[in-house]
Amino acid sequence: MLHLVNKSPFERNTLEACLKRATKGSSILLYEDAVYAALQGTTLAAAMAQAAKTHEIYVLTPDLTARGLDAASVLDGVRPVDYDGFVDLTADKGTVQSWL
C-alpha cells in the first residue's frame, strides 16, 4: 500500500495521522508541502528518521526543488523520486490512500 501525504507536518496533523495507521512496511510518499518533513535539522527529524526504519519513505524531488531544497538536505533513509518514480510507486505498491 502507498500512502500519500501533502501537508507540512508543522501545520497539519496528516503525516502524524498517516504514521499512526500505516502498517509496518507500507510506503509513504511526501510531496507538496509535506517535503518539509524530510529535512534534516528540524525538530521533527528524529521522529522521521525513526519512521524511516519501519516504513519506506519517499520524497518528491520536484517539490523539493521548487522550495529551494535538494536531496542533500534530506534525511538518510528517505528516498527521493521524481514524477516518474511517483507513478511507478502507485503501480508497484497496490492501493493508494491520500491523507487529506
Add this chain to the structure above:
Amino acid sequence: MLHLVNKSPFERNTLEACLKRATKGSSILLYEDAVYAALQGTTLAAAMAQAAKTHEIYVLTPDLTARGLDAASVLDGVRPVDYDGFVDLTADKGTVQSWL
C-alpha cells in the same frame, strides 16, 4: 487585542500558534471548528484550562450548536458569546488578528 481562531486544534496548529504569541491578558475567540478546543474531556482540556488563566477565552455559541455541543459541555473559564457578542468583542478589544 482580539485573536480569532477558527480551526480544530486536533487538525491544525493555529490555536497553538496563537497561544504562543498572544500577550497575557489578550482575548481569543474560538469559532467555526475551533469550538472543539473549548470542550471538556478532550486531551486538550487541561492545556486550554491553563490558557484560560492567562487569556480571556471566548467561544461562539452558534458554532457550538451547529456541531451538537452546548455551553454545558464547555470548559470552565471559557465564555460563550453569540454573533452580537462577537461584534462587541471586535469593537471593545482593539485590533483583530485572524490566525489562519
Add this chain to the structure above:
Amino acid sequence: MSVESDNSAEPKVKRFMYVNRKAPHGTVYALEVLEMVLISAMFEQDVHLTFLDDGVFQIKKGQNPSVLEMKDFSKTYRALDGYGIEKVFVEKESMEERGLSQDDLIIPVEIIGREELGALMESMDVVLSA
C-alpha cells in the same frame, strides 16, 4: 493489493473505503462525501465508511447547523442503512481523544482500534478521502 481489471462477465465488486477525517460544517467535505457515498450505494460495491480523527464529530448527536442557516445533513447518516451501507467504522482512539463515547453518536457503528483500522485500510481496493 488491488483487484486487477479483467474482462470476465461477472460484475466487479471492489472494496471501497470513504475516509472521513474532517470535522463537519467548518468545511463542506463531510456533506459532499456523504453525497458520494449515497451514489456509490447504487453500484453494489463493498462500501466501507470510516470516521477517524476529527471525522468522528461528523456523527455527533444533536447537530443543528440551521442556526447558521447551514444545511443539516447529519440526519442522512441514519438513512445509510436503508441504502445498504452497513459497514461503518469509528476509531476508538479518535473518540477517546475527543471525549466522545458511542452514546454520543447518531448511528450504531463498529468501533475498532487504531491498529485494526490500519489493517482494514490496507485491505481496500479504492480509498477515497477528502
Add this chain to the structure above:
Amino acid sequence: MSVESDNSAEPKVKRFMYVNRKAPHGTVYALEVLEMVLISAMFEQDVHLTFLDDGVFQIKKGQNPSVLEMKDFSKTYRALDGYGIEKVFVEKESMEERGLSQDDLIIPVEIIGREELGALMESMDVVLSA
C-alpha cells in the same frame, strides 16, 4: 488600540501587518499576499511584514518552482526594499524549529523572538493574514 477615524486633513498613516504563516507553493497565499503588499506600498502606510511558522519557508533561498511550471515569485521579495517596504521580521524560534538560519534567507530581515513578535502584533492597527 486602533487609530480612530477622523476627518482631519492629514493623511492617515496606520500600522499594517501582513502575517505570513504558510509555506509557499503548496497554496497560493504567499504569492497573493505579496501582490497585496506591493499594492499597499503605494498608500504610504507603516507596513510590517512578518514571517513565522511555515511562513519562513517563503523566503528560503534557491526556490525554483519552474520545475513544476509554477510561477517563481520569490525574487519579488528582493524588490520590497525598492518599494519602501523595509520592516521585515522573521521569528527566531520558527527558523530554529525548521533548521534554518539567516544565511538561508533571500533577503536581510530583522530576527525577533516570539515574545517580541507578540508585542509587535499587539501594536498594529490592521493585521492581514492568509
Add this chain to the structure above:
Amino acid sequence: MKYAILVNEGPFNHQASDSAYQFAKSALQKGHEVLRVFFYYDGVLNGTKHSAPQADDRNIVKRWSELGKDYHLDLAVCVAAGLRRGITEEVVAPGFRITGLGQLVEAGIDADRTIVFGD
C-alpha cells in the same frame, strides 16, 4: 464602528464566507457601518452569478447580494485574483463589483477594524 471585512475563501468549501456574512449582518443590525466587504484569494468565487445550490441549502451568493442591497454595501471582488479563477465581468453576480486590490488597503485605512475570514 466602521468595519472592513476581508473574505479569503469561496462559498461552501469553507465556512469563512458564512461566518463573514453572519458577522456583517450582526454588525449592521447593531448599527455599525461596513465600509467594504473585499473578496480576495478564492474569496472572489463568492461573486459568481452561476451558483445554484440545492433548494434546501442557503444561497451564499444571493445572500451577499441581498445584504448588499439592503445596506448599500460595497461588495468588492479583486480583479487579479478573479482573473486567475474565472470571476470576470461576464459572470459577476448582481451587487458585486470587480475592482483593484488597492480598495482593500483603502478600506483598512478608513475602517476602525479590519476583520479577516479565511481558512
Add this chain to the structure above:
Amino acid sequence: MKYAILVNEGPFNHQASDSAYQFAKSALQKGHEVLRVFFYYDGVLNGTKHSAPQADDRNIVKRWSELGKDYHLDLAVCVAAGLRRGITEEVVAPGFRITGLGQLVEAGIDADRTIVFGD
C-alpha cells in the same frame, strides 16, 4: 495500469490540481491509461473557461484542456458540486464535460488505481 484521478481542489489556491496534472502527464507519457479525471468539491473550479491568469503564470484550465485533447482524456466535472459553485454549461471550458457523481464510482471500479489529489 489504468488510472482514475480525483481532483478535490480548484486551481491556484491549492497545489492539488498542479500535482494531479503532473502525475497524469507522467503516467500517460509512461504509457499508462487514465480512464477519467474527475473534478469534485472545489475541484470543479478547474473547469471554468473564464480563467485568465497572468502571462508569466501557468494556465491551469487550458493545460487540462490540452492534455485532454492530446490523450483523449475524459475530464469530468461533477454536476452537483458544480451547481453549488457556479460551474455550469454556460462557463465550462473546452474538453471538460459536466456529469454525475456516479462516473467517479464507475472509474474507481474500472481503474487499477484511484489517486486522490486534495487539500
